[in-house]
Amino acid sequence: MKDPIIVLIREDLRIHDHPALYAACQEGNVIPLYILDEESNLGEAKKWWLHRNIEAYQHSLQSINGRLWLDKGNVEKVLYKWVKNTNAKAVYWNRTYDPDIYQRDRSMAEALSSQGIQVKTFEGTLLLPPWKIKKDDGTPYKVYSAYYRTLRKEEIPKPLPAIKRMEVPQLQDDGMVLNDLDLLPTIPWYHIMESIWDPGEEAAFKRMNSFLTKRLNDYSEGRDFPGKGLYSTLSPYLALGIISVRRIYHNLLDTENKPIEPFIKQLIWREFSYSVLLHYPESPTRPLNEKFAEFHWESDEEGWEKWTKGKTGYPIVDAGMRELWATGFMHNRVRMIVASFLTKHLLIPWQRGAEWFLDTLIDADLANNSMGWQWVAGSGFDAAPYFRIFNPTLQSEKFDEEGTYIRRWVPELSQLPNRYIHKPSDAPEDVLKKANLTLGADYPYPVVDHKAARKRALAHYEEIK
Ligand SMILES: Cc1cc2nc3c(=O)[nH]c(=O)nc-3n(C[C@H](O)[C@H](O)[C@H](O)COP(=O)(O)OP(=O)(O)OC[C@H]3O[C@@H](n4cnc5c(N)ncnc54)[C@H](O)[C@@H]3O)c2cc1C
Incomplete structure (x- = not known):
């Protein structure tokens, strides 16, 4: 048996356009290995999504004569164990760009190479590697529109075809079974998610095709x-690499007579985000605009509770937070x-x-x-100016005029007429009665008054301006 190649599987649970797996399959025996990083702080919702998609990926690999080995722990240590036990001659992976993982991968690659193990890394997450698009002076872009224009001129590599067949070795070590990864919560709170999100590549392609044929025009x-x-x-499929962004991009380019640019622009926002993350690895916690480091936040535990539970008394906010939870x-x-x-x-810190x-989104x-x-x-870079403070009621009137979205997620308001659905506290007594609604009991009064909150926020901003 030829010495195998280990392919580390991460947020790339697919067999189409998988550069690392594709390259390894050209060369011989392959061990696709998923190691759950016990040091990562994967959110609870994404854990559920990951469980379902690993399951789907196992089936998908089996259908091409392959299989997925599973393990967990400290990724570096676990990987060395597998390299040693399987006599692997090489390790391949598609790069991911979470700053901690990116750094760890780089030192892991060095350590493996120094022991004579070949390491190859590939671009499997983005249209182009995040260091590719730079300004003429070699510095990273801070303005989206300029980034977009430059990227759009680039030739984006065509996605690789789906792997049809692979060879895997017989191993002594079967690794773990999926349940050993402990990704599912003990209390099954995920039944609504189960009914909405189908895991796997086939489901992702179905969603993409349905979008391109039925909704792209509008x-x-x-x-x-x-x-x-x-x-x-x-986004949930992109977040775990179940569908490749290059596949989506090229399908768009192949679409005839449809307005593709608005959607391409959104895909390029994703590229821009990754470029910012790579060049400013502290950006998940530190403001990119330094003056905001001095911003005076409040600690409003009651406000926080109401926000997370969708009980702020602002229907559009509550609808969103309840959609997220469900x-x-x-x-x-x-x-x-x-x-x-x-x-x-x-005034709670962003x-x-x-x-x-990150804890509640499956597309985290x-x-x-x-x-x-x-x-x-x-x-942030290219951010909305601070003083432009959304009025949640006006946003709601503009973007959910008839209250379709609010009625779906805040059913206690469903009988209110359109005129009051955006601000139930303005409704006269008889309207509330007719809608079977008692404010303060069935639905809360607003947690803050918009005008007063706006004034307070602007005063805080004045301190750092
Ligand atoms: C406060 C905040 C937090 C967010 N957190 C996340 C997150 O954790 N994960 C995530 O994928 N997106 C996040 N977004 C971006 C955006 O809201 C989602 O990508 C989008 O809603 C996903 O829905 P969709 O796939 O139907 O998007 P579509 O409108 O169909 O867009 C297609 C794809 O383009 C990309 N995209 C669209 N909008 C954006 C954007 N504003 N920034 C970057 N990429 C974008 C996504 O990959 C998306 O799947 C966040 C936005 C805000 C304002």
Whole structure:
């Protein structure tokens, strides 16, 4: 038997366009190995999603004569054990860009190479490696539009075909079984997520194709409206690499007579986020705009409780937070509204909100999440100016005019007429009665008054301006 090649599987649970697996399969026996990093702080919702997708990936590898070995622990130590026990001659992986993992991988590659083990790394996460797009002076971009224009001129490599067949060795060590990874919670709170999210590549392709044929035409006009469902919902699949972004990009380019640019722009926001994360690895916790390091936050535990539970008394905020809790997902416009509410109306640090998102989103992605929170909080590159404070009621009237989204996630308000659904506290007694709603009992009064909160936030901003 030829010495095998270990392919470390991480957030790339797919057999199409998998550069590391593809290269290894060209060369002989392959051991696809998933090591659950016990030091990572994977969120609870994403753990559930990971469990389901590892399961789907196992089936998918079996269908091409392969299999997936599982293990857990300190990745470096566990990998050395596998290299030694299997006599592997090489280790291949697609790079990931979480700053801690990226650094660890680099030192792991050096250590393996020094022991005569060949290491090859590949781009499997992004359209292009995140160091590729730079300004003429060699520094990274801080402005999205310029980044977008430069990237758009680049030739993006075509995705690799799906692997049809692979050879795997017979090993003494069977590794762990999926349940040993302990990814599922003991209390099964995930039943709504089960009914919405189908794991695996086939499901991801189905979602992409349905989006490209049925919703792409209206994406630009409709993407901001959470009740219209005109967005792709591909982020959970991208977050675990179940579908390759190069595959999506090239499918878009091959689409005829459809407005592809608005969607490409969003994919390039993702690239930009990764570029920022690579060059500013502290950005998940430290404001990119230094002056925000001095910002005076409040500690509002009651506000925090109400925000996380979707009980702020602002229906659009509550709808978003409840959608998140139930489905592990939230619409982009609503993410901006709830993040703005937390950081500006409640003056709770964006880092705390970002952590909550990482724990509850199935599409939790360090680069996109840090970018999103810093953007809303006003401290990111190319961010919304701090003084532009969203009025949640006006946002709601504009983007959920008929209250479709609110009625879905805040059912106690469902009988209110459109006029009052965005601000139930303005409704006269008879309207509330007719809608079977008692404020303060069935639905809370607003946790803060918008005008007063806005004034307070601007006063805090004045201190650091
Ligand atoms: C506060 C905040 C936190 C966020 N946290 C995350 C996160 O943890 N994970 C995550 O994937 N996205 C995050 N986003 C970005 C965005 O909200 C989601 O990518 C998007 O809502 C996913 O839905 P979709 O796949 O239907 O998007 P679509 O509108 O269909 O867009 C297609 C793809 O483009 C990318 N994309 C779209 N919008 C953005 C954006 N603003 N920034 C970066 N990439 C984007 C995503 O990969 C997305 O799947 C966050 C945004 C905000 C404001």
